[in-house]
Amino acid sequence: MKRNIVIATLTAAALATGGTVAAFAAGDDDATATQSQTNTSAQSAADRDDDASEDRTAVRSGSVTAAEAIAAALKHTPGTALSADLDDDGADTWEVTVVKGDGTEYDVRIAPDSGKVLGAQRDSDDDNDADDRAELAAAKGADTDAREAALAAAAKGTVTEVGLDDDNGAVAWSVDTVKDGKQGEWKVALDSGKVTQDRDDDGDDA
Template sequence: MKRNIVIATLTAAALATGGTVAAFASGNDEATATQRQADTSAQAATDRDDDATEDRTAVRGADVTAAEAIAAALKHAPGTAVSADLEDDGADAWKVSVVKGDGTEYDVRIAPDSGKALGAQRDTDDDHDADDRAELAAVKGAKTDAHEAALAAAHKGTVSEVGIDDDRGTVAWTADTVRDGKHSEWKVALGTGKVTQDRDYD
């Protein structure tokens, strides 16, 4: 009887502090089950902490949203925004690609904490194929631009990237989001701004 009382006391103390307790008395299945339950609870708490960390690191330091970064980039370099993404998942800056009226493309870097333009660099890669030109033409005539696509996708989570994509002849905006540690990809229709899920990934 005394042995059972001691084990029960140790078990209650361990559960109250979030720890585990070992079953010191052999053959006590109840104490062993209690240990496994405490271990499982502790592991679940660790998993939740890991998810929260992943959620933060996906957009770390990015007080400025994708939509705000696009607006700031267009103010600094007027034109048509075709993409925006956090360099190294937010470690450095937002990079917004803007195509000017003469067809030249610039990468505008936006500070993720203040929204200040850090500079613009011309994209000297002239290797734009017919698909790239078709995507740009579709974007210029669309009712939904990059800024609006980012705003629409933000209802699904924190947007870390938005860009234009041609999927089997259908041009649409794509956006990557993160919410509660879960990463998702969405399509945003050029004409209506309707958001549909593309895929989830861990």
């Protein structure tokens, strides 16, 4: 009889211990899931900051403005400037897209610290499709060119990119800026040069 009682007691203790272990295991699973969600949220936040971080790094790398880079590119390769981008892919150069009078497109690289032309390469991948022709026509007929658009938007911050944007048939210059560590996106009218905040931009600047 005593032997049966001892066996029953040991069995109950084992079940209780196992239950406790199972409970701890379940608790560990919840903690792991919570930690995983936290890590995912942190990664998403880091991804959202990537573009702003790259722009800030590029801005710190040189003192040549977008307007100056465009002017230097046009002096080297006369034509119509369609865009300028302060690239931060390791080269840290301004890349200005210029279309010459014969329709050929060139990417002109400008040093961000000296404004020196580092080279010009013809864009052999240019398809010159209907959209490209429409943008070129809009740029040629604009009262405000890319350099002037960059100058106008400079009042909102340091310009890191300027280019043409077609929003449902309404073509305007689209300009990205950085100010106090924050990005801004702006539209510059082709006719008047008026600067307005991009309606798709969630920034706080106005």
